[in-house]
Amino acid sequence: MATVLLFALAQQQPASRADTSGRPCKVIIDSVGRQTQQVEVRAGETNVFAGGGVLAHCDGTSSTLASDSVAWFAGVGRFDMIGQRNPVHIRDTAITLDATTAAYFLRQERLEAHKNVVAVNRNSGSVLRGPNLTYYRAVKGVRDTLEMYASSRPTIEYRASTDSGAGEPYVIVADRVRFKGNDRMWGGGQVTIDRSDFAARGDSMQLDQAAGFAVLVGKPRVEGKSARPYTLTGIRIELGLRGRDIRLVKALGDGVATGADWRLTADTIHLHVDHKKLQQAFAWGPKDSVRAHAVSTLNTIRADSLALDVPEEVLTEARAFGHAYSTSKKEPARKESTRKESTKKDSTATSEVNWFAGDSLTARWTQVPDSAGTPRSKLDRLIARGSARSFTYLASQHDTTGPSLNYSRGKVIDCGLKGGTVDRCTVTGRADGVQLEPRPPAPDTTKKADTTATTATTKKKPGP
Numbered sequence: 001m002a003t004v005l006l007f008a009l010a011q012q013q014p015a016s017r018a019d020t021s022g023r024p025c026k027v028i029i030d031s032v033g034r035q036t037q038q039v040e041v042r043a044g045e046t047n048v049f050a051g052g053g054v055l056a057h058c059d060g061t062s063s064t065l066a067s068d069s070v071a072w073f074a075g076v077g078r079f080d081m082i083g084q085r086n087p088v089h090i091r092d093t094a095i096t097l098d099a100t101t102a103a104y105f106l107r108q109e110r111l112e113a114h115k116n117v118v119a120v121n122r123n124s125g126s127v128l129r130g131p132n133l134t135y136y137r138a139v140k141g142v143r144d145t146l147e148m149y150a151s152s153r154p155t156i157e158y159r160a161s162t163d164s165g166a167g168e169p170y171v172i173v174a175d176r177v178r179f180k181g182n183d184r185m186w187g188g189g190q191v192t193i194d195r196s197d198f199a200a201r202g203d204s205m206q207l208d209q210a211a212g213f214a215v216l217v218g219k220p221r222v223e224g225k226s227a228r229p230y231t232l233t234g235i236r237i238e239l240g241l242r243g244r245d246i247r248l249v250k251a252l253g254d255g256v257a258t259g260a261d262w263r264l265t266a267d268t269i270h271l272h273v274d275h276k277k278l279q280q281a282f283a284w285g286p287k288d289s290v291r292a293h294a295v296s297t298l299n300t301i302r303a304d305s306l307a308l309d310v311p312e313e314v315l316t317e318a319r320a321f322g323h324a325y326s327t328s329k330k331e332p333a334r335k336e337s338t339r340k341e342s343t344k345k346d347s348t349a350t351s352e353v354n355w356f357a358g359d360s361l362t363a364r365w366t367q368v369p370d371s372a373g374t375p376r377s378k379l380d381r382l383i384a385r386g387s388a389r390s391f392t393y394l395a396s397q398h399d400t401t402g403p404s405l406n407y408s409r410g411k412v413i414d415c416g417l418k419g420g421t422v423d424r425c426t427v428t429g430r431a432d433g434v435q436l437e438p439r440p441p442a443p444d445t446t447k448k449a450d451t452t453a454t455t456a457t458t459k460k461k462p463g464p
Contacts, residue, residue, distance in 0.1 A: 037050075094138070099115060191203065382415050383414045
């Protein structure tokens with residue numbers, strides 16, 4: 001005769017899987033493959049042992065339990081499931097769970113699984129793999145939301161509840177993780193988050209998918225993995241989420257962001273992402289912090305706050321506000337060396353550095369292919385507004401002695417550049433300034449005088 005075992009097991013209402021409130025249910029052993037033994041410990045307390053393959057279900061629901069052997073300890077309210085040839089398999093409305101062993105503690109509504117654990121969230125499709133898992137079921141009067149804990153560096157293939165299931169998951173690994181409900185999780189100890197387009201590292205992380213919010217602390221680092229990658233570091237990094245996509249990356253404190261051809265430093269940095277590519281960057285900080293600082297190969301910009309436009313991860317424009325200051329170096333000329341060339345480098349020579357200052361600055365770049373045909377951002381125009389000042393080197397096509405030096409002031413200074421060299425400047429609004437022309441070259445004193453010509457003019461005429 002089949003043995004029927006009744007005990008309280010937390011179970012969600014099958015009518016609505018989204019409803020995380022559960023109810024106690026009666027677990028009925030449907031079949032036992034070999035034998036069953038009942039041991040009466042004391043009056044009203046009987047332990048039950050069964051083996052050879054045991055199938056059970058929760059009465060009135062679709063939840064099932066299967067294992068090679070089971071043991072019920074009535075005194076402590078514990079139901080053990082052991083997988084010898086086959087893993088323990090538990091299926092309920094919230095998750096499916098496979099493991100080598102599992103123990104359910106009825107009084108705490110707690111399920112502990114060990115060795116080769118694979119848990120799948122049936123609501124979102126997220127998968128956890130690891131050596132252990134503790135699962136707190138959602139039961140009315142005990143807790144209203146399911147919780148899970150895992151340690152020893154489990155691996156989670158994380159999907160949001162709104163995912164269709166076909167999208168690529170985030171792969172999260174940490175020393176220990178905690179889940180609450182279907183959309184909240186925490187991770188601690190060498191946390192890594194990876195996807196084909198994104199990677200993040202930190203000592204700890206928090207994720208709230210419902211609020212569209214995530215946090216990384218402890219030397220956090222975020223990387224974009226597109227064709228033109230970017231990185232962001234800071235004391236604290238926050239992620240803004242929309243569904244399964246990252247739309248905003250923030251560095252709070254000691255922020256440093258780098259792109260293919262720029263570097264941004266500030267107390268606070270916000271990176272806006274769309275279609276898995278960086279589109280805009282904003283940087284600022286309090287008055288007593290490091291000022292926002294943007295650097296490219298030949299250009300620098302400092303200001304109280306900065307905004308960079310990088311559509312499809314291509315730098316096109318930078319806007320600086322509050323005590324803005326920018327420098328621009330001349331692009332070095334490439335010369336081919338020859339055997340006859342023996343000119344030594346002049347150690348006293350200085351590079352030509354133009355600078356611009358104002359209450360605000362706007363710098364614009366264009367894409368110019370390099371010698372290999374790869375597009376590179378080149379500064380094309382720079383505009384200073386409000387108490388604008390500039391110091392520039394102006395080259396002349398008609399004078400090879402060197403560039404002239406120009407210092408200008410005005411309300412607006414608008415300069416165009418070519419190859420890192422200032423090509424033209426327009427100053428408006430109470431404009432003034434000074435321009436220094438290059439000194440003409442000194443005569444060559446090392447050249448010898450023509451002695452033949454001198455002798456010819458002083459020679460006496462022959463006599464008649």
